[in-house]
Amino acid sequence: MPSTRICKLTLTDFRNYTSLSLDLRPGAVVFTGENGAGKTNLLEAISFLTPGRGLRRAPYPDVAREGSSGAFAVHAAIEGPFGDAEIGTGTAPEAGEAGRRVRINGANAKSADELLEWLRVVWLTPSMDSLFTGSASDRRRFLDRLVLAIDPAHGQRALDYEKAMRGRNRLLAEDRRDRAWFEAIETQMAETGAAIAAARVEMVRLLTAMIGRLPETGPFPQAELALSGTLEESIGDIPAVDLEERFRQALAQGRERDRAAGRTLEGPHRSDLVVRHRPKSMPAELCSTGEQKALLVGIVVSHARLTGEMAGAAPILLLDEIAAHLDAGRRAALFSILEDLNCQAFMTGTEPALFSSLAGKAQFLTVDHGSVRPTEDD
Incomplete structure (x- = not known):
């Protein structure tokens, strides 16, 4: 390679x-x-x-x-x-x-x-040892870095989504009622959010196939990957344009709820990467510390092989x-x-x-x- x-x-x-x-x-x-x-x-x-x-x-x-x-x-x-x-x-x-x-x-x-x-460049550090037991935001960040190595446009999509979401949250916090302003921001969030979700789903699909090439009884057990999130779970069921429209409508309908919460409660920023120890059929967070480390190493080396094959x-x-x-x-x-x-x-x-x-x-x-x-x- x-x-x-x-x-x-x-x-x-x-x-x-x-x-x-x-x-x-x-x-x-x-x-x-x-x-x-x-x-x-x-x-x-x-x-x-x-x-x-x-x-x-x-x-x-x-x-x-x-x-x-x-x-x-x-x-x-x-x-x-x-x-x-x-x-x-x-x-x-x-x-x-x-x-x-x-x-x-x-x-x-x-x-x-x-x-x-x-x-x-991909890394594995001791601070990531708690990846499976820590916050969903850490797992999203980990997954997004894996996506970025294959799909360089993913980083800009994530930045654009975060910027739009901050704008929407600011409107909510200031109790603005400008419908046109909300619609413009929510349209951008829907477009970038659906693209982020699709890229994550594709990474999980590709990485799952690569992990399947690890020996079933080897030193680094096969991990079973899935995504938890409204957008991600709908990928493949409906066309992308319909997914964007569904998310845009959900944002519009959720304004009062989000205004009360002080933040946007639905979108790819709330999704999670779910990992299981495939041979044991056990959630990764319930595995021993050594097993969690072995799972993580298996994911990273499988991703490295995937990157080599896809990025050249x-x-x-x-x-x-x-x-x-x-x-x-x-x-x-x-x-x-x-x-x-x-x-x-x-x-x-x-x-x-x-x-x-x-x-x-x-x-x-x-x-x-x-x-x-x-x-x-x-």
């Missing part, structure tokens, strides 16, 4: 890194070091090479190194089937929360969505503290899958021994509070 890889990564005033330049190999790259050394910061920097707020979703001023001007920069030289590129992103001191800039091959990008023309190149994977939460058998199985995917996978851990089966195959780098060096015996 073709893959995109980062050849060189350069950071300036990013978290605890004043200035850093790394030459990176294809395949697995392992960052090791003590807790707090800055391993996850490196993964976060790479996560800014895709649209969004990065794997920590931190305010941009918090990403800039303490004591710096308040700005940060990430630069990457990449190679892949879509061509070679120089990608830069960061903020200016005066930008604050206004956003970050993106440059591709020296030219300003119109939006961060242009990054998806060059590479896709395997995504770059960011796997934070992945080895610490898997037993030796599952670690070996994961490393084998990553090798088969032929993707560049960045992993972190406190001890190189956790990645011993990758000796001679992976690039090992030691992280030490603002500096990174080749691990001895690598």
